[in-house]
Amino acid sequence: MGEYFHSVRLDESKCKGCTNCIKKCPTEAIRVRKSKARITDERCIDCGECIRVCPYHAKRAITDSIEEINEFKYKIAIPAPAIYPQFKNNFTREDILTAVKRLGFDEVLEVSMAADIVSLKTRELIDKGEYNKPLISSACPAVVALIKVMFPNLVDNILKFDPPFEIAATLARKTAVGKTGLKPEEIGVFFISPCAAKVTWVKSPVGKDKSQINGVLSITDLYLKILSNLHNNDKADKFDLSSFEGIRWANSGGEALSSGTENFLAVDGIANVIKIFEEIENDNIEGIDFVEALACPSGCIGGPLTVENVYTAKMRMKKIIADAKNIKNSQINIDLVGDITWGNSIEYKPIMKLDENMSVAMQKIEDMEVIFNGLPGLDCGACGSPTCHALAEDIVRGIANETDCIFKLRDKVRELAREMMDLEAKMPPVMDKEVDVKLEDKV
Amino acid sequence: MEGNVLKLKYLIPNNDFLNVGMASSNMKKVLKQIGVHPSKIKNASVAMYEAEINACIHAGGGNAEIEVYPYKIIIKIIDNGPGIPNVDLAMQEGYSTASDEVRQMGFGAGLGLPNIKKHADEFEINTIAGEGTEVTIIVNF
Numbered sequence: 001m002g003e004y005f006h007s008v009r010l011d012e013s014k015c016k017g018c019t020n021c022i023k024k025c026p027t028e029a030i031r032v033r034k035s036k037a038r039i040t041d042e043r044c045i046d047c048g049e050c051i052r053v054c055p056y057h058a059k060r061a062i063t064d065s066i067e068e069i070n071e072f073k074y075k076i077a078i079p080a081p082a083i084y085p086q087f088k089n090n091f092t093r094e095d096i097l098t099a100v101k102r103l104g105f106d107e108v109l110e111v112s113m114a115a116d117i118v119s120l121k122t123r124e125l126i127d128k129g130e131y132n133k134p135l136i137s138s139a140c141p142a143v144v145a146l147i148k149v150m151f152p153n154l155v156d157n158i159l160k161f162d163p164p165f166e167i168a169a170t171l172a173r174k175t176a177v178g179k180t181g182l183k184p185e186e187i188g189v190f191f192i193s194p195c196a197a198k199v200t201w202v203k204s205p206v207g208k209d210k211s212q213i214n215g216v217l218s219i220t221d222l223y224l225k226i227l228s229n230l231h232n233n234d235k236a237d238k239f240d241l242s243s244f245e246g247i248r249w250a251n252s253g254g255e256a257l258s259s260g261t262e263n264f265l266a267v268d269g270i271a272n273v274i275k276i277f278e279e280i281e282n283d284n285i286e287g288i289d290f291v292e293a294l295a296c297p298s299g300c301i302g303g304p305l306t307v308e309n310v311y312t313a314k315m316r317m318k319k320i321i322a323d324a325k326n327i328k329n330s331q332i333n334i335d336l337v338g339d340i341t342w343g344n345s346i347e348y349k350p351i352m353k354l355d356e357n358m359s360v361a362m363q364k365i366e367d368m369e370v371i372f373n374g375l376p377g378l379d380c381g382a383c384g385s386p387t388c389h390a391l392a393e394d395i396v397r398g399i400a401n402e403t404d405c406i407f408k409l410r411d412k413v414r415e416l417a418r419e420m421m422d423l424e425a426k427m428p429p430v431m432d433k434e435v436d437v438k439l440e441d442k443v
Numbered sequence: 444m445e446g447n448v449l450k451l452k453y454l455i456p457n458n459d460f461l462n463v464g465m466a467s468s469n470m471k472k473v474l475k476q477i478g479v480h481p482s483k484i485k486n487a488s489v490a491m492y493e494a495e496i497n498a499c500i501h502a503g504g505g506n507a508e509i510e511v512y513p514y515k516i517i518i519k520i521i522d523n524g525p526g527i528p529n530v531d532l533a534m535q536e537g538y539s540t541a542s543d544e545v546r547q548m549g550f551g552a553g554l555g556l557p558n559i560k561k562h563a564d565e566f567e568i569n570t571i572a573g574e575g576t577e578v579t580i581i582v583n584f
Contacts, residue, residue, distance in 0.1 A: 282467075354476045365476060
């Protein structure tokens with residue numbers, strides 16, 4: 001798939017080259033070049049902030065289309081729990097799962113089942129105490145990517161379990177193989193996602209070579225069809241349902257509450273996550289065993305590929321969770337899931353390094369300060385970089401020029417205008433046609 | 444840049460408890476941009492942060508003067524505060540001369556100087572009662 005795959009893409013026809021996304025990006029990954037936004041691959045963490053903030057809807061996540069499920073003999077949908085509060089509370093979980101199934105699937109398995117498994121394994125780990133405190137959840141791929149590029153000291157704190165959506169896929173496929181007798185490759189597992197980061201994870205997994213998920217469908221793309229099915233359905237099918245704890249993962253704090261320790265910290269919204277990680281990196285936060293960090297405000301229910309506003313969704317989740325408490329949990333066949341620990345290790349990819357050669361980098365720091373002091377400090381974004389500091393950095397990195405700054409350009413124009421005025425005042429005698437001066441007077 | 448040293452200077456404001464830590468935070472950013480190993484960045488940041496806090500809460504602020512070499516960093520935190528009368532006592536874990544107001548804010552646990560010792564490769568305190576203190580922290584890369 002190439003070294004970088006990012007699901008967040010730009011529709012150039014809609015992009016105005018404004019400053020909204022370049023300023024919102026938490027890793028300063030976007031620049032405007034040739035009047036269009038350009039995302040720097042190494043810095044993008046697929047958090048979807050740019051999708052959220054673009055007023056022209058030029059940013060989107062590429063996801064797969066529902067038609068792709070037809071490439072498989074047996075089709076399984078694994079929806080994220082964030083799907084439930086997209087619909088009004090008069091629809092039950094089983095209503096919604098039935099409506100999803102009617103999209104053309106043979107089976108539907110809740111991702112929250114796998115979340116229950118991760119909670120179980122996390123509790124075991126926390127109980128044993130054999131981990132670097134604080135343990136940081138790996139459920140949010142954008143946060144894992146953030147750690148990779150910006151927080152090297154926290155790599156060893158990451159909980160190295162596969163995320164629930166991946167585990168659900170393994171579980172779904174193995175169960176289906178057992179049930180249908182089909183070959184594993186004849187079974188299509190499709191994840192219904194609230195976010196772009198999970199799409200990226202599936203195409204380019206962390207901790208393993210290849211995902212068990214065949215395709216990722218966005219909640220936004222399926223919403224209207226599911227709604228239509230909900231209104232058509234008379235009776236809901238029966239499903240094995242997860243506990244309320246698994247569904248609660250969709251809310252910020254949900255995973256933390258099931259982690260087996262009360263000494264947890266739950267943070268949501270990528271800017272807040274960055275602040276907290278900086279504190280943790282400095283050893284400024286004490287007594288915390290577990291950190292749940294989600295890039296989206298209020299958690300996955302606030303993902304960029306959801307439909308409902310997050311406060312309505314939060315309210316609906318209350319009832320969904322309350323109803324779920326009345327249901328006896330389904331027994332999950334944990335043996336089918338196998339080892340959920342990462343097979344591959346994760347590398348730190350330092351994006352902030354100015355140069356491979358430390359001495360050159362040190363010189364660049366000095367140059368950067370000089371350049372920065374000459375810039376107006378307005379962070380206007382007109383140069384295509386998010387801040388004056390970023391422009392100074394871009395200049396030393398060789399990807400921008402001082403004249404990109406329109407204020408510096410205006411200063412230069414004024415300078416040139418002055419020079420021109422001076423020149424204009426000094427006409428050579430041959431051209432000097434000032435009317436009042438007579439030749440006799442001059443002599 | 445003279446020789447192979449990058450010089451950084453930061454102001455440590457007086458009694459600005461809510462914003463203290465800006466100097467060590469800025470230094471950390473520079474070290475990331477130079478490509479210093481993450482564990483070394485952590486050592487330098489934690490050590491400097493503790494010295495910075497001390498200057499802020501005990502000495503009315505001060506200055507951070509830093510020299511970054513390819514193979515090490517020398518951090519000097521200089522203040523014109525009251526000085527440290529008994530350095531050995533100050534180095535004891537739990538010993539603190541912080542006021543009640545400062546302790547209420549969560550500072551003054553008495554672990555700052557020991558924490559610097561833990562994270563620095565070399566650590567020196569030069570202090571004159573009534574004149575001020577200069578803390579020197581060296582972390583080798």
